[in-house]
Amino acid sequence: MAIREPDPDEAARIREVVDSSMTTSFRLSPEQIDAVADEQFADDAVADALEDETTVLRVAETGEDIEEATITGVVEGRLAGDWGEVNWLFVDPEHRGQGIGTELYDAANEALRDEDAEYVCVTVLEANTEGHGFVERLGLEHDGDRRVDIAEESFVKYVYTDPDVDATLPNESTTEDADEESFPETESTDGNLTTTDDGETVYVARDEAESGTAASFYVTYEDADLTEQYGFYCANCGSLDISMDNMDRLECGDCGNTHAERSGESYDESYL
Known part of the structure; x- marks a missing residue:
C-alpha cells in the first residue's frame, strides 16, 4: 500500500471511490450522494484542493505491481486555526479489511500537524452509519455536533476529538452549532x-x-x-x-x- 498526494487527472477514480463508499456506508438517497460527491470531489474540486495550501488530500494506492495499482481510498483534511480537521475519509468497499482507513487517517493527521496544526479533530456526517464506529475505534470521542451546508442541503456532522485535548473547537463561517437550527412552519x-x-x-x-x-x-x-x-x-x-x-x-x-x-x-x- 502507498499513501500519496493524487494527480489532478485522477479525480475520476477518486470520485468512483467516493460514490461506492457512500453508497455502501451512508444513509442518504442516491440524489444526495451524487450532490455531495459532485460538490466535494468533482474534477474542479479536486484540482482546487490540490492547489489550496490549507487542504490536505491523500489517496491510498494498492496493487501487486505498478501496472495493477489502483486508488482504493481517499482522505481530505483542512487547517482551521490551531486545528486540523479530517473531514472526509473513504475506502472502496471492495478493498476494506486491509487497514486502508487507518493508514489514511494517520497520514492526514501527520500532514496536518506538519502544517502546524496543534490539534486534530474528525468530522463525520450523521448519515455515515459506519464512520462513527471507525472513528471511535481510533480512540476519539464525540465532542459536539455541527450543521453544514453541502450542495444546497443542510447536514449534521459529529465532531470527534482526542479525549485528552481541552481546547475550543474551530467554528468556521460555513457552519453553525447543530442545536441552533431554525424551526420552519412554526x-x-x-x-x-x-x-x-x-x-x-x-x-x-x-x-x-x-x-x-x-x-x-x-x-x-x-x-x-x-x-x-x-x-x-x-x-x-x-x-x-x-x-x-x-x-x-x-x-x-x-x-x-x-x-x-x-x-x-x-x-x-x-x-x-
Whole structure:
C-alpha cells in the first residue's frame, strides 16, 4: 500500500471511490450522494484542493505491481486555526479489511500537524452509519455536533476529538452549532413553539430531539403541558408527516430526512 498526494487527472477514480463508499456506508438517497460527491470531489474540486495550501488530500494506492495499482481510498483534511480537521475519509468497499482507513487517517493527521496544526479533530456526517464506529475505534470521542451546508442541503456532522485535548473547537463561517437550527412552519404561542396540522395546534418540544441526516426531529404534543404525544416534527422542512418503523427509524415523508439509532452492531470492522 502507498499513501500519496493524487494527480489532478485522477479525480475520476477518486470520485468512483467516493460514490461506492457512500453508497455502501451512508444513509442518504442516491440524489444526495451524487450532490455531495459532485460538490466535494468533482474534477474542479479536486484540482482546487490540490492547489489550496490549507487542504490536505491523500489517496491510498494498492496493487501487486505498478501496472495493477489502483486508488482504493481517499482522505481530505483542512487547517482551521490551531486545528486540523479530517473531514472526509473513504475506502472502496471492495478493498476494506486491509487497514486502508487507518493508514489514511494517520497520514492526514501527520500532514496536518506538519502544517502546524496543534490539534486534530474528525468530522463525520450523521448519515455515515459506519464512520462513527471507525472513528471511535481510533480512540476519539464525540465532542459536539455541527450543521453544514453541502450542495444546497443542510447536514449534521459529529465532531470527534482526542479525549485528552481541552481546547475550543474551530467554528468556521460555513457552519453553525447543530442545536441552533431554525424551526420552519412554526410560531410562538404563549411561550410555546407550535405548528398546525389541518387547523389543529401541535406543540413542539425543543428539548426532546432526535438527530436526522438533514436536521433534527422533535417530539410533538397535543397539549401545552406536553403530556399527550402527537408525533414528530421535522426541523428540515417543518413537516409533521413523519413515519416510524419497528426499528424506531424515523423518516420525513416530505423531504426524506431520516433518523436511525446507531449501535455497535452497525460498525463494520473491515473499515479499518
